[in-house]
Amino acid sequence: MPRASTTSDAFNAIAEPRRRDILSLLVAHERPVNDIVASLGLPQPSVSKHLRVLHEVGLVDVRRGGRQMFYRTNAAAIRPLHEWTRTFERYWQHQLARIKERAEANERKS
Amino acid sequence: MPRASTTSDAFNAIAEPRRRDILSLLVAHERPVNDIVASLGLPQPSVSKHLRVLHEVGLVDVRRGGRQMFYRTNAAAIRPLHEWTRTFERYWQHQLARIKERAEANERKS
DNA sequence: TTGACATATGCCTATATAGGAATATTATTC
DNA sequence: GAATAATATTCCTATATAGGCATATGTCAA
Numbered sequence: 309m310p311r312a313s314t315t316s317d318a319f320n321a322i323a324e325p326r327r328r329d330i331l332s333l334l335v336a337h338e339r340p341v342n343d344i345v346a347s348l349g350l351p352q353p354s355v356s357k358h359l360r361v362l363h364e365v366g367l368v369d370v371r372r373g374g375r376q377m378f379y380r381t382n383a384a385a386i387r388p389l390h391e392w393t394r395t396f397e398r399y400w401q402h403q404l405a406r407i408k409e410r411a412e413a414n415e416r417k418s
Numbered sequence: 419m420p421r422a423s424t425t426s427d428a429f430n431a432i433a434e435p436r437r438r439d440i441l442s443l444l445v446a447h448e449r450p451v452n453d454i455v456a457s458l459g460l461p462q463p464s465v466s467k468h469l470r471v472l473h474e475v476g477l478v479d480v481r482r483g484g485r486q487m488f489y490r491t492n493a494a495a496i497r498p499l500h501e502w503t504r505t506f507e508r509y510w511q512h513q514l515a516r517i518k519e520r521a522e523a524n525e526r527k528s
Numbered sequence: 529t530t531g532a533c534a535t536a537t538g539c540c541t542a543t544a545t546a547g548g549a550a551t552a553t554t555a556t557t558c
Numbered sequence: 559g560a561a562t563a564a565t566a567t568t569c570c571t572a573t574a575t576a577g578g579c580a581t582a583t584g585t586c587a588a
Contacts, residue, residue: 309576310543311421312434323433324422324546328502335509341565354547356566375555375564383509390507392438393500399445399493419546420573434576451535464577466536485534485585530588537582545573552567558560 315364318389322367326350327358331381334368338380425474428499432477436460437468441491444478448490 314320322328329348333339341359345352359379362368366385371378424430432438439458443449451469455462469489472478476495481488 309541309578310545311424311575313544314421314546319435319438320433323430325429326546328429332505335506342563351548352565353549353567357546360566372555377565381506381509382513383506384513386503386506387510390500390503393496393503395442396445396491396493396496397500399491400497403492403494419548419571420575421545423574424576436576452533461578462535463537463579467576470536482585487535531586532588533584533586535582535584538580540578541576543575545575547572548570550568550570552565554563554565556561556563558562 314361318365318367318385321361321365322389324358324361326354327362327367330355330358330362331367331386334379335381335383338371338378340373340376340378342376344379424471428475428477428495431471431475432496432499434468434471436464437472437477440465440468440472441477441496444489444491445493448481448488450483450486450488452486454489 312320314324322331326348330344333344333347339347341352341355344350344355344359348355359368359370363370363379367382368379369382371380422430424434432441436458440454443454443457449457451462451465454460454465454469458465469478469480473480473489477492478489479492481490
């Protein structure tokens with residue numbers, strides 16, 4: 309079996325770096341496709357394809373305005389990812405605390 | 419071109435749901451492979467392969483103990499993912515605030 | 529050393545890509 | 559309606575999977 313499809317969930321969709329770039333670019337304001345193309349220096353068809361994936365998993369919203377399509381990041385869809393990573397927070401804090409402890413112990417020894 | 423390799427970075431590594439399960443399982447305490455196999459009900463070779471990917475991107479650490487291999491989640495490696503998702507936090511808060519506003523406006527109207 | 533246990537690796541297959549180029553679709557303006 | 563602009567889709571290819579299964583490697587115990 310191959311990997312799960314990029315459109316199967318947000319985790320798979322954001323694995324592609326360009327798509328993360330797009331999400332960051334579209335988070336503050338909606339933008340037409342051409343803006344994204346110009347900002348990121350990617351071929352237009354490539355951008356359209358990435359937007360399709362992002363839209364399919366709900367990471368971006370679209371609005372038509374004349375012949376332009378205005379895309380915008382749906383930040384709420386990123387929240388579950390944030391929550392998942394957050395479940396590890398106390399553990400890396402533990403790690404950092406232990407590192408700090410050791411450093412201070414070494415400090416006292418020398 | 420195919421997708422970037424699962425071992426190219428943490429984003430690609432955690433796209434696989436089973437690997438996220440493994441990370442959650444190994445976060446509190448180290449565990450031998452057989453424990454993971456039993457806990458998740460996956461075939462042993464499958465678990466070993468997932469662990470290999472996770473180890474290659476630094477998401478787990480290993481320690482040998484006799485004939486067992488004790489794996490443990492390296493929580494610090496998840497932090498960058500947390501930080502990336504965090505950059506969107508203020509935007510979903512905006513979204514929620516706007517939804518709340520509208521709800522209250524409708525409340526006053528009725 | 530032989531066996532048993534624990535884990536890792538190899539081989540196989542079907543499949544979903546990302547990128548590139550060309551072209552199709554949709555909307556606007558003259 | 560024809561030309562133009564903005565975006566989407568299609569066709570192509572090479573490639574890295576995940577899963578299943580068999581087997582290799584490594585470690586201990588008797």
